[in-house]
Amino acid sequence: xxxxxxxxxxxxxxxxxxxxxxxxxxxxxxxxxxxxxxxxxxxxxxxxxxxxxxxxxxxxxxxxxxxxxxxxxxxxxxxxxxxxxxxxxxxxxxxxxxxxxxxxxxxxxxxxxxxxxxxxxxxxxxxxxxxxxxxxxxxxxxxxxxxxxxxxxxxxxxxxxxxxxxxxxxxxxxxxxxxxxxxxxxxxxxxxxxxxxxxxxxxxxxxxxxxxxxxxxxxxxxxxxxxxxxxxxxxxxxxxxxxxxxxxxxxxxxxxxxxxxxxxxxxxxxxxxxxxxxxxxxxxxxxxxxxxxxxxxxxxxxxxx
Amino acid sequence: xxxxxxxxxxxxxxxxxxxxxxxxxxxxxxxxxxxxxxxxxxxxxxxxxxxxxxxxxxxxxxxxxxxxxxxxxxxxxxxxxxxxxxxxxxxxxxxxxxxxxxxxxxxxxxxxxxxxxxxxxxxxxxxxxxxxxxxxxxxxxxxxxxxxxxxxxxxxxxxxxxxxxxxxxxxxxxxxxxxxxxxxxxxxxxxxxxxxxxxxxxxxxxxxxxxxxxxxxxxxxxxxxxxxxxxxxxxxxxxxxxxxxxxxxxxxxxxxxxxxxxxxxxxxxxxxxxxxxxxxxxxxxxxxxxxxxxxxxxxxxxxxxxxxxxxxxxxxxxxxxxxxxxxxxxxxxxxxxxxxxxxxxxxxxxxxxxxxxxxxx
Numbered sequence: 001x002x003x004x005x006x007x008x009x010x011x012x013x014x015x016x017x018x019x020x021x022x023x024x025x026x027x028x029x030x031x032x033x034x035x036x037x038x039x040x041x042x043x044x045x046x047x048x049x050x051x052x053x054x055x056x057x058x059x060x061x062x063x064x065x066x067x068x069x070x071x072x073x074x075x076x077x078x079x080x081x082x083x084x085x086x087x088x089x090x091x092x093x094x095x096x097x098x099x100x101x102x103x104x105x106x107x108x109x110x111x112x113x114x115x116x117x118x119x120x121x122x123x124x125x126x127x128x129x130x131x132x133x134x135x136x137x138x139x140x141x142x143x144x145x146x147x148x149x150x151x152x153x154x155x156x157x158x159x160x161x162x163x164x165x166x167x168x169x170x171x172x173x174x175x176x177x178x179x180x181x182x183x184x185x186x187x188x189x190x191x192x193x194x195x196x197x198x199x200x201x202x203x204x205x206x207x208x209x210x211x212x213x214x215x216x217x218x219x220x221x222x223x224x225x226x227x228x229x230x231x232x233x234x235x236x237x238x239x240x241x242x243x244x245x246x247x248x249x250x251x252x253x254x255x256x257x258x259x260x261x262x263x264x265x266x267x268x269x270x271x272x273x274x275x276x277x278x279x280x281x282x283x284x285x286x287x288x289x290x291x292x293x294x295x296x297x298x299x300x301x302x303x304x305x
Numbered sequence: 306x307x308x309x310x311x312x313x314x315x316x317x318x319x320x321x322x323x324x325x326x327x328x329x330x331x332x333x334x335x336x337x338x339x340x341x342x343x344x345x346x347x348x349x350x351x352x353x354x355x356x357x358x359x360x361x362x363x364x365x366x367x368x369x370x371x372x373x374x375x376x377x378x379x380x381x382x383x384x385x386x387x388x389x390x391x392x393x394x395x396x397x398x399x400x401x402x403x404x405x406x407x408x409x410x411x412x413x414x415x416x417x418x419x420x421x422x423x424x425x426x427x428x429x430x431x432x433x434x435x436x437x438x439x440x441x442x443x444x445x446x447x448x449x450x451x452x453x454x455x456x457x458x459x460x461x462x463x464x465x466x467x468x469x470x471x472x473x474x475x476x477x478x479x480x481x482x483x484x485x486x487x488x489x490x491x492x493x494x495x496x497x498x499x500x501x502x503x504x505x506x507x508x509x510x511x512x513x514x515x516x517x518x519x520x521x522x523x524x525x526x527x528x529x530x531x532x533x534x535x536x537x538x539x540x541x542x543x544x545x546x547x548x549x550x551x552x553x554x555x556x557x558x559x560x561x562x563x564x565x566x567x568x569x570x571x572x573x574x575x576x577x578x579x580x581x582x583x584x585x586x587x588x589x590x591x592x593x594x595x596x597x598x599x600x601x602x603x604x605x606x607x608x609x610x611x612x613x614x615x616x617x618x619x620x621x622x623x624x625x626x627x628x629x630x631x632x633x634x635x636x637x638x639x640x641x642x643x644x645x646x647x648x649x650x651x652x653x654x655x656x657x658x659x660x661x662x663x664x665x666x
Binding site: 199201202204205206207208209210211212215219220223224 | 364365386387394401402415416
């Protein structure tokens with residue numbers, strides 16, 4: 001009996017360990033390597049930075065290695081406008097896109113949640129359907145739609161909404177179109193999940209107590225869907241901040257998002273330390289909304305008790 | 306419609322109300338008056354249409370046919386948020402994102418009532434439902450009984466003409482339910498508001514209500530005071546649905562006698578004519594049990610053997626097998642001392658002619 005219990009608790013502990021092992025191997029370890037590189041200097045070598053950690057040299061080698069680490073790269077990030085602008089551009093694109101996503105996604109999710117039970121699985125599938133095609137291919141498809149003689153211009157010309165083709169590509173508008181299109185499912189699904197499980201009698205109660213429909217939407221539905229709004233907004237905001245493919249393929253060259261800057265540093269300039277510093281700083285920046293979300297969830301968990 | 310509504314002015318009138326959901330008729334030609342200040346119960350088994358009737362009064366369903374009037378005004382076209390009725394929901398439907406105060410004051414905030422006045426009236430309501438000091442609590446910090454009282458306060462704060470209660474006590478345990486029934490009655494007397502309660506619990510309906518409408522398959526089966534429905538059921542179905550009853554089939558031979566398989570039985574004079582097939586309904590507590598044949602009684606006295614005894618604390622329910630193998634239920638109050646009869650004892654059942662009810666349908 002006691003042996004069985006001990007065994008069970010050991011296996012239970014093992015199950016609990018799995019996510020930690022996962023985090024350690026796939027997040028913390030690579031992050032430590034990136035953080036280490038961000039403290040090095042560029043060098044014309046293979047790999048293109050130094051100092052290198054030589055464990056064979058023992059304690060002396062470790063001390064020597066530590067002495068050569070510096071925060072110069074971070075100081076450089078702070079002093080050069082290029083990086084500031086890139087970060088700000090990323091935050092701007094992410095913030096505006098998230099707001100647009102919310103404006104489009106909320107009515108979609110609301111409509112899905114209020115549709116008949118039989119229809120709902122199909123609607124969810126339709127939202128997920130784009131994932132069946134590669135993300136990259138879908139963004140390339142937008143080039144076709146947005147280019148000078150693309151579908152969009154042709155349609156607008158035929159409808160006499162414009163007189164001459166508009167240059168959609170290589171503009172912020174194209175970035176927003178691409179981002180909103182790509183991230184819509186990540187906004188709709190968490191919103192749908194919270195709206196779908198909302199108790200319909202709450203709306204009846206609101207009506208009974210004197211709320212017309214539009215008012216009970218604002219007084220009851222919206223406040224109760226806030227956890228879904230937060231989840232959807234973060235699920236979109238955070239990855240959009242680090243987005244590289246969409247601005248690179250659809251955006252212009254005058255301002256770069258931080259993902260593009262990082263790419264340039266890494267591949268064009270072969271400056272691994274600066275690229276690493278950019279990545280670490282971006283993570284630090286994104287920690288703010290994540291911590292905020294964590295707090296919100298904590299409150300929600302306490303609320304259900 | 307019979308049953309004592311005449312002495313007070315009519316507040317709610319259902320006039321030939323029909324509600325169909327697709328091919329199902331949930332409410333079938335219901336005509337019913339509810340008087341001002343009455344505590345009215347809609348009683349029936351699940352699926353009988355009582356909740357649909359209540360929801361039509363609240364405005365969540367529209368009648369397929371017929372009219373619903375409040376104080377003489379047709380209200381079918383009035384949306385729920387403009388009706389002078391408030392509802393207490395079976396699930397309570399309290400807003401989880403608001404505090405107790407927020408929930409109770411919700412109805413007033415929709416009416417542009419000043420903050421100060423809302424605060425005062427919410428405090429009054431908290432005192433009324435004995436929840437003083439709980440105003441700042443969140444809903445998930447309350448027990449089931451406290452939530453029930455918040456829901457009641459929230460529905461009462463707008464001083465509705467009619468308070469609708471949809472199975473308001475179903476989620477409470479038995480003891481709390483019994484207490485709350487008396488609280489509801491006290492509250493209703495104090496406020497003078499018309500209460501309409503939907504319940505499937507016949508005991509609850511009889512305790513709280515001034516009048517009961519028993520519903521079956523969308524129709525009104527009987528409307529009347531609790532005592533009328535219990536003592537004078539108008540059909541076998543009602544007699545069987547409300548409380549315990551034994552039914553004896555027979556044919557009317559004279560105006561005061563029916564012929565049955567157990568011999569002739571004396572009845573109160575009834576409207577049934579000689580030759581009519583009828584059914585005599587006898588409540589268990591109206592039958593006497595004795596060891597010997599009661600002296601001086603020629604009929605309405607039957608011999609049998611005790612088949613089963615169900616002990617219920619306050620009473621014991623005896624099932625007695627009669628000569629024709631049928632079972633009769635007899636209730637004896639447990640007044641102390643050893644049980645008077647045991648299983649397989651031979652006993653005599655007797656009752657007064659006025660104890661039974663002759664049912665023609």
